[in-house]
Amino acid sequence: MKPLVNRLTLIGLGLIGSSIARAARLKHVVGTIVAADGNAAVCERVRALGIADEVTDDLVAAVKDADCVILCVPVGANGAVAAIIGPHLKPGAIVSDVGSVKGAVVRDVAPHLPAGVHFVPAHPVAGTEYSGPDAGFATLFENRWCILTPPEGQDAAAIERVQRLWEGLGANVETMSAQHHDLVLAITSHVPHLIAYNLVGTAYDLESVVESEVIKFSAGGFRDSTRLASSDPTMWRDVFLNNKEAVLEMVARFNEDLAALARMIRWGDGDGLYDLFTRTRAIRRSIIASGQDTAAPNFGRGDGTAKTDR
Amino acid sequence: MKPLVNRLTLIGLGLIGSSIARAARLKHVVGTIVAADGNAAVCERVRALGIADEVTDDLVAAVKDADCVILCVPVGANGAVAAIIGPHLKPGAIVSDVGSVKGAVVRDVAPHLPAGVHFVPAHPVAGTEYSGPDAGFATLFENRWCILTPPEGQDAAAIERVQRLWEGLGANVETMSAQHHDLVLAITSHVPHLIAYNLVGTAYDLESVVESEVIKFSAGGFRDSTRLASSDPTMWRDVFLNNKEAVLEMVARFNEDLAALARMIRWGDGDGLYDLFTRTRAIRRSIIASGQDTAAPNFGRGDGTAKTDR
Numbered sequence: 160m161k162p163l164v165n166r167l168t169l170i171g172l173g174l175i176g177s178s179i180a181r182a183a184r185l186k187h188v189v190g191t192i193v194a195a196d197g198n199a200a201v202c203e204r205v206r207a208l209g210i211a212d213e214v215t216d217d218l219v220a221a222v223k224d225a226d227c228v229i230l231c232v233p234v235g236a237n238g239a240v241a242a243i244i245g246p247h248l249k250p251g252a253i254v255s256d257v258g259s260v261k262g263a264v265v266r267d268v269a270p271h272l273p274a275g276v277h278f279v280p281a282h283p284v285a286g287t288e289y290s291g292p293d294a295g296f297a298t299l300f301e302n303r304w305c306i307l308t309p310p311e312g313q314d315a316a317a318i319e320r321v322q323r324l325w326e327g328l329g330a331n332v333e334t335m336s337a338q339h340h341d342l343v344l345a346i347t348s349h350v351p352h353l354i355a356y357n358l359v360g361t362a363y364d365l366e367s368v369v370e371s372e373v374i375k376f377s378a379g380g381f382r383d384s385t386r387l388a389s390s391d392p393t394m395w396r397d398v399f400l401n402n403k404e405a406v407l408e409m410v411a412r413f414n415e416d417l418a419a420l421a422r423m424i425r426w427g428d429g430d431g432l433y434d435l436f437t438r439t440r441a442i443r444r445s446i447i448a449s450g451q452d453t454a455a456p457n458f459g460r461g462d463g464t465a466k467t468d469r
Numbered sequence: 470m471k472p473l474v475n476r477l478t479l480i481g482l483g484l485i486g487s488s489i490a491r492a493a494r495l496k497h498v499v500g501t502i503v504a505a506d507g508n509a510a511v512c513e514r515v516r517a518l519g520i521a522d523e524v525t526d527d528l529v530a531a532v533k534d535a536d537c538v539i540l541c542v543p544v545g546a547n548g549a550v551a552a553i554i555g556p557h558l559k560p561g562a563i564v565s566d567v568g569s570v571k572g573a574v575v576r577d578v579a580p581h582l583p584a585g586v587h588f589v590p591a592h593p594v595a596g597t598e599y600s601g602p603d604a605g606f607a608t609l610f611e612n613r614w615c616i617l618t619p620p621e622g623q624d625a626a627a628i629e630r631v632q633r634l635w636e637g638l639g640a641n642v643e644t645m646s647a648q649h650h651d652l653v654l655a656i657t658s659h660v661p662h663l664i665a666y667n668l669v670g671t672a673y674d675l676e677s678v679v680e681s682e683v684i685k686f687s688a689g690g691f692r693d694s695t696r697l698a699s700s701d702p703t704m705w706r707d708v709f710l711n712n713k714e715a716v717l718e719m720v721a722r723f724n725e726d727l728a729a730l731a732r733m734i735r736w737g738d739g740d741g742l743y744d745l746f747t748r749t750r751a752i753r754r755s756i757i758a759s760g761q762d763t764a765a766p767n768f769g770r771g772d773g774t775a776k777t778d779r
Contacts (some may be wrong), residue, residue, distance in 0.1 A: 396746060
C-alpha cells in the first residue's frame with residue numbers, strides 16, 4: 160500500500176507525538192517518520208526507543224522536505240514553533256497540530272505559514288495522565304475521536320489527507336469549527352481537569368483532615384479525581400490560558416448548579432437529589448455503549464474490584 | 470479454626486452486604502451466614518447465588534439468635550431497621566453497620582438497642598459504581614480500610630471482635646470518632662461524588678453542546694466523573710442528607726478554591742496554575758504507593774490504554 164504521507168515530521172515527542180510515531184509505524188501509513196524535539200534528552204530517548212526513522216533537535220532541518228508536519232507541543236508553544244519552521248516549509252506541505260484548544264492555535268500558527276502551505280488543525284481526544292516519549296503507545300488513538308477544525312476555504316485535498324491519516328492511526332474523525340470545538344472540549348475535558356485539580360488542592364490544604372487520611376481513604380471516591388489532577392502541568396496551564404472564555408463560562412454554569420445542589424442538601428430536598436442522581440446514571444450507560452469507557456466496575460482497576468470472582 | 474462469629478446476620482444484601490457474605494465464606498471467618506432483606510426479589514437472587522446459609526425476608530426471625538448483626542442498608546434506613554430488630558436481639562449480641570455516615574447512624578440506631586447489646590459502627594471504605602446482590606464480590610475489601618467509630622465506653626471485647634471480623638474479610642482497620650469520620654469522608658468520598666454528579670448534570674443541561682458530543686469526546690476527561698455519578702441514587706441521597714454540615718463546609722472550601730483558580734485563569738496567572746498542578750501530582754503518587762490505586766495509565770481501563778505494547 161502506498162503510504163498516506165511520504166515524509167511525516169513530528170515536532171514534540173511527548174505522549175501524543177511518540178504515540179503517533181508508534182501508531183504510524185505499526186499501521187504502515189507513513190513512509191519516513193522524522194522526530195524533532197528541541198529537548199536533547201527527549202531526542203536521546205526517542206533514538207533509544209527506536210520509534211522514528213530520523214531524530215533531530217534541529218527543527219528547521221526536520222521540516223525542510225516534509226510532506227506533513229504535526230506540531231505536538233503544549234498549546235502555548237505552537238506560535239513560537241510555527242515562527243521557526245514557517246519560512247522553511249516546502250510548497251504544498253500540510254501543517255497540523257494536536258492541541259486541546261483550537262481557536263488560539265489557529266490565531267498563533269496561521270500568521271507564520273507561507274502561502275501554498277495548508278493548515279489543518281486537529282485534536283485527537285485521547286491521552287493518559289502520563290507524559291514524555293516513554294508514555295506513548297501505538298493503540299492510544301484506537302476508537303477515539305480526532306476533531307479537525309480546518310479554517311474556511313482550506314484546501315479540500317489537504318483536509319482529506321489529514322482525515323485519512325488519523326483514520327489510519329485508528330481514530331474516528333469529526334469536523335467542526337474551532338469555536339465550537341473549544342466549547343465542547345471545555346465541558347468534556349478542560350473543566351473536568353480543572354475541578355479535579357481543584358478538589359485535590361482543597362483536600363491538600365485542609366488542616367482538619369491530614370494528608371495520610373486523604374490517601375488511606377481515597378478509595379471512597381477521591382482517588383478518581385487524582386488521575387486527571389496528575390496530568391502534565393505545562394500542557395494544562397496552556398490549555399486554561401488559551402481557552403479562557405469557554406472554560407470560565409462552563410465553570411460559571413458548574414457553580415450555579417453546585418449552588419443549587421448545596422441548597423438541596425441544606426434544606427433536605429431528598430427528591431431533588433434523587434432525581435439528579437438518577438438522570439446522571441444514564442450518561443455513563445451511553446458512554447459505555449459508545450465504546451468510550453469500560454463497563455468493568457471501578458474502571459477495571461487492577462485491584463480486587465477488577466476480578467470476576469463473583 | 471474457630472470462626473470469629475458463630476452466627477452472622479446481614480440485613481440488606483446489596484453490593485456491600487453481598488460482598489461481606491461472599492468474603493466471609495471464602496475466608497471462613499463466620500459459622501452461619503444469615504441473609505435478611507425486606508425485598509423479596511433480592512432474597513430470591515441471594516438464594517439463587519447461593520452466597521448465604523439462610524435467606525429470609527423476616528428481619529425479626531433473622532436476628533433472633535444472631536451473635537452479630539450488620540446493617541447494610543442505605544444510611545437513612547438504619548433507624549427504621551433498628552426499631553424493628555432492637556427488641557429481638559439476644560443479650561450480648563453485637564450490632565454493627567456499614568454506613569458512609571457515622572454521626573447520623575449512631576443518632577438513629579443507638580436509641581433502639583437494648584442494654585446488653587453492643588453497638589460498634591463501622592464503615593468499610595470500598596465499593597464500585599454498581600449495586601445489588603449481583604454486584605458484590607469476595608475481594609472488595611482486600612487492602613481497603615474499614616473505619617470503626619465505637620461510642621465512648623463501648624465494650625472493648627465487642628470492638629475487638631468487629632475489628633478482627635473486618636481484618637478477616639481482608640480490610641485494614643482504623644478507629645476514630647464519628648465526628649472526625651464524617652469530616653474525613655466528606656472530603657475523600659462525599660464531595661467527590663457530589664461534584665461528579667454536578668459536573669455530569671451541568672453537561673447534560675447544556676444547550677450549546679449536544680449530548681452526543683459529550684459522549685463522543687468523553688475520553689478527554691469527562692468520562693472519569695461519570696463513574697461516581699452513576700452510583701446508587703438512594704444511597705447517595707441519604708449520605709448527603711445525613712452529613713449535611715461537613716459536606717457543606719467542604720463544598721464551601723472547594724468553592725473558594727475554585728473561585729481563586731477561575732481568577733488565575735481570567736487574569737492569566739500561569740505560574741499560579743502551574744504551581745497548583747505540580748502540587749496535586751504528588752498526592753496521586755502517594756495514593757499509588759499506598760496501594761489504594763493502580764499506577765496503570767487510565768486506571769488500566771480495558772481499552773487500548775491498558776495495553777503494554779509500548
